[in-house]
Structure formats: structure tokens, C-alpha cells
Amino acid sequence: MSEKVVAILGATGVVGTQMLQCLEERDFPVSRLVPLASARSAGKTLTFRGEEVAIQEARPEAFEGVDIVLGAAGDDIAKALLPEAAARGAVCVDNSHAFRLDPDVPLVVPEINAGDIANHPRNIIANPNCATIIGLVPTYPLHKAAGLRRMIVSTYQAASGAGMPGLRELQRETSVLANGGEMGDTSPFAYQLAANLIPQIGSFKDEGYTSEEWKMQNEGRKIMHLPEVRVNCTCVRVPVMRSHSESITCEFDRPLTPDQAREILAAAPGVKVVDDPATLSYPMPLDTSDQDLVYVGRIRRDLSAPEGVSSLTFWCCGDQIRKGAATNAVQIAEYLV
Ligand SMILES: NC(=O)c1ccc[n+]([C@@H]2O[C@H](COP(=O)([O-])OP(=O)(O)OC[C@H]3O[C@@H](n4cnc5c(N)ncnc54)[C@H](OP(=O)(O)O)[C@@H]3O)[C@@H](O)[C@H]2O)c1
Structure with a gap:
């Protein structure tokens, strides 16, 4: 697997923190991690693979050069920022409700419909509701x-x-x-x-x-x-x-x-x-x-x-x-x- 630049939008939250751990546990090929959160968290650090990584404020420019965005923020933030990331070439996997029912956005549980992942014309794939x-x-x-x-x-x-x-x-x-x-x-x-x-x-x-x-x-x-x-x-x-x-x-x-x-x-x-x-x-x-x-x-x-x-x-x-x-x-x- 080729290595990817991976951003986590909402890296300080419950889901974002767990995403960091899952990327480590599953040995996901990350060449560079870009943790994004609100201005409140900008400048703080988190640990990924034993190294301190600075959290950046989530702004459109932060997605330059990013290959994959894991979305772990609320609906409004996802709606405002993920199309910006997608326009810059990143593929976004979003946890919010914002895009789940969009016909151009696959909604995927890999054990059920992994075949839907390939067709993502908006560069956005949605994660379903947790329940x-x-x-x-x-x-x-x-x-x-x-x-x-x-x-x-x-x-x-x-x-x-x-x-x-x-x-x-x-x-x-x-x-x-x-x-x-x-x-x-x-x-x-x-x-x-x-x-x-x-x-x-x-x-x-x-x-x-x-x-x-x-x-x-x-x-x-x-x-x-x-x-x-x-x-x-x-x-x-x-x-x-x-x-x-x-x-x-x-x-x-x-x-x-x-x-x-x-x-x-x-x-x-x-x-x-x-x-x-x-x-x-x-x-x-x-x-x-x-x-x-x-x-x-x-x-x-x-x-x-x-x-x-x-x-x-x-x-x-x-x-x-x-x-x-x-x-x-x-x-x-x-x-x-
Ligand atoms: N919790 C669950 O079990 C669960 C399960 C499935 C799906 N989801 C969905 O996943 C998403 C994240 O949920 P969560 O439970 O992890 O929420 P959370 O713990 O409240 O975390 C929210 C994250 O969003 C960031 N954020 C807030 N305002 C922001 C802004 N203006 N710009 C950029 N980032 C901002 C927060 O950063 P700061 O720390 O800087 O505020 C934090 O990293 C939601 O859409 C939720 O519906 C949650």
C-alpha cells in the first residue's frame, strides 16, 4: 500500500482520538498526519506513533496536499470544510450526518456494501450513524x-x-x-x-x-x-x-x-x-x-x-x-x- 497524507478533522474529539488509535493499530500507511480541530486546540499537540504532532486550526488551506480526510466533526463543520478538501483532491470519509443521504455519496459498512466505495463522484464517502x-x-x-x-x-x-x-x-x-x-x-x-x-x-x-x-x-x-x-x-x-x-x-x-x-x-x-x-x-x-x-x-x-x-x-x-x-x-x- 502506498503511503498517504491523512488529515483528521476533529482530531481532539471522542471519534477523532479513536481514529488516531485505529490508524496505529491497523498499521495504516500514513506518510504524514495532519490533525485538525477548532481554533481552541490549535497549537496543542497529540501523540501519533510515539511522536508529538501539532494540531492545526481546520481551515480550507490545511487540506492542501492531503490524500485522505477522516471526518470526525459535527454536521456544520463537515458541510463547510469537506467540499473544500474534496476540491483540493482529497477523498473524505465523513462521520457526520451531513452527506449520508446524498445520492452521490456512498454510505458504507464494509461488511455489507464495500462495493459502493469505488463510486464516489463528490470525493466524499459517508460513515453511517453509529447505532x-x-x-x-x-x-x-x-x-x-x-x-x-x-x-x-x-x-x-x-x-x-x-x-x-x-x-x-x-x-x-x-x-x-x-x-x-x-x-x-x-x-x-x-x-x-x-x-x-x-x-x-x-x-x-x-x-x-x-x-x-x-x-x-x-x-x-x-x-x-x-x-x-x-x-x-x-x-x-x-x-x-x-x-x-x-x-x-x-x-x-x-x-x-x-x-x-x-x-x-x-x-x-x-x-x-x-x-x-x-x-x-x-x-x-x-x-x-x-x-x-x-x-x-x-x-x-x-x-x-x-x-x-x-x-x-x-x-x-x-x-x-x-x-x-x-x-x-x-x-x-x-x-x-
Ligand atoms: N461519539 C460517537 O459515538 C459518534 C459515533 C458515530 C458518529 N459520530 C459523529 O462523529 C462526529 C464527531 O463526534 P464526536 O463524538 O467525536 O464529537 P466530539 O467529541 O464533541 O468532538 C468534536 C470535534 O470537532 C472539533 N471541532 C469543534 N468545532 C470545530 C470547528 N469550528 N472547526 C474544526 N473542528 C471543530 C472539536 O475540536 P476542539 O476540541 O478543538 O473543540 C473536536 O475535535 C459527529 O459528527 C458525530 O455525530 C459520533
Whole structure:
């Protein structure tokens, strides 16, 4: 693989920091790293492969000579800066929502639709929403076997899904609960998250569903090339530091037993089956944090399915900072080189 100049837009955030680690771990061929962040971080340094690298303010000129940009900033910053990078010849792999549904931008989970990466006329490739990636990695192999018709999903999403501010806020609230003190302002969350659950992620949109809940259907349709698939989703923020969990019920065109599903998932890329009720073995966020596989368990028949309808229920957990963001982006970049 030829070496590339790689910029990380948002290098100081939760996802950007993880990207640095993934590039190192996967021995990505980086000839020069260009860490970019806000003016607040400019001049500070971070460590890459044992060397201190200065963080630069993210401005259009910073993308001169860059081959690949890994985007780890918010929607507005991605919209403003990635077209500037693309115009200067860089290929951008973006984690924000800004370009995901653009028909000229592939939306990719490599285990599902790596073939879409090659066609990127805007020089931008989008990384899907983190809960969408974690849910689809195990769902797609079942779809290939039995034909996915419909999904009912409840997510249990970690505080770090709201970035560094979310992670720090849960740490602060946990400390207030343990040591006493004023709970005070709970932003970025609308309410206290510690010892609580918040059944809202994103803003409220059509039909009473949130922006996060619409992503599972809209992005899932594009990634799996299934324009008709229907998804009913409830997204909940939970007081977990990292790793999203999901309860998923899938309805299929063709029969699929829990044993068949277990066998298919055991052979599926990016998936680890942890499913033995006898030994209380099932996926949990503590076990799936800081690694790249999506763990699946609690695989069972959907007892509510009408007679003759093929439907299974399962539970999955995966690290949304790694497979839900940084690792998925670096995997896409590996296809580019
Ligand atoms: N967290 C997750 O689990 C997750 C998963 C999937 C996708 N995503 C998406 O990934 C992106 C990054 O999320 P995150 O969780 O890593 O957020 P984060 O921890 O809040 O980090 C945000 C990054 O953006 C930078 N930034 C802020 N304002 C900027 C500006 N004006 N110009 C340039 N850079 C600026 C910050 O730099 P400073 O430190 O200088 O402010 C920081 O590096 C978002 O689009 C998010 O939706 C996040």
C-alpha cells in the first residue's frame, strides 16, 4: 500500500482520538498526519506513533496536499470544510450526518456494501450513524439468508455517543451522585442521565420519531440496497460510558430458526455470537467496549409473530466509537488505498 497524507478533522474529539488509535493499530500507511480541530486546540499537540504532532486550526488551506480526510466533526463543520478538501483532491470519509443521504455519496459498512466505495463522484464517502452500523452488522447476514422485510429496534445508547461533552457529563453526574453536590446544568443532555434513561436522541421529527430514530430506516435502506424495508425504532440514552446495545426484532420473507441464525452469525464478518442462557452468556456493553466486533446473543423466536410469519428477536452490543465510527471509517480508507 502506498503511503498517504491523512488529515483528521476533529482530531481532539471522542471519534477523532479513536481514529488516531485505529490508524496505529491497523498499521495504516500514513506518510504524514495532519490533525485538525477548532481554533481552541490549535497549537496543542497529540501523540501519533510515539511522536508529538501539532494540531492545526481546520481551515480550507490545511487540506492542501492531503490524500485522505477522516471526518470526525459535527454536521456544520463537515458541510463547510469537506467540499473544500474534496476540491483540493482529497477523498473524505465523513462521520457526520451531513452527506449520508446524498445520492452521490456512498454510505458504507464494509461488511455489507464495500462495493459502493469505488463510486464516489463528490470525493466524499459517508460513515453511517453509529447505532445503524451496530444494528446492521448482524442484521445483514440474516437478511441475505431469509430476506428482511421489517425491523423493530430499541436502542440503549452510551453517553459517549454525544461526544466528549457527553462522556464528561456522565462522569461528572456519577461523581455528584457518589460524593454529593449540586447536579446543576446537565447539558449536553436534556435531563440528568446518571441513574436515569432519556428516551430522546436528536430532535423530534415526523410522526413523533426523533432524527436518530429516522436514521435507522433511511440509512439502513441505502446501505442494504433495500428501499422498501420498514423500521420502527426507539432510541434511548442510557448511563453507560461507551458501547451501544440494541434489542432487534426482524421479520423475514422466508423461514429462519434461531439455530440457523446462530450458525449464520457465527460465520458472519465482524460478528461474535455470545448466546448461552445456561451460563448466563450474552453481550453487555462492559464486555464489548474498546474492541471492534458486534456481539450478538439472546437469539430467539418472536412469540408475537402471526402464524406463518418468520420473525426473530436478538440483542446486540458494539463499541460505537470503534465499529460505530472510527474503525468503520479506517476500514473504508483501507479500501481506498
Ligand atoms: N461519539 C460517537 O459515538 C459518534 C459515533 C458515530 C458518529 N459520530 C459523529 O462523529 C462526529 C464527531 O463526534 P464526536 O463524538 O467525536 O464529537 P466530539 O467529541 O464533541 O468532538 C468534536 C470535534 O470537532 C472539533 N471541532 C469543534 N468545532 C470545530 C470547528 N469550528 N472547526 C474544526 N473542528 C471543530 C472539536 O475540536 P476542539 O476540541 O478543538 O473543540 C473536536 O475535535 C459527529 O459528527 C458525530 O455525530 C459520533
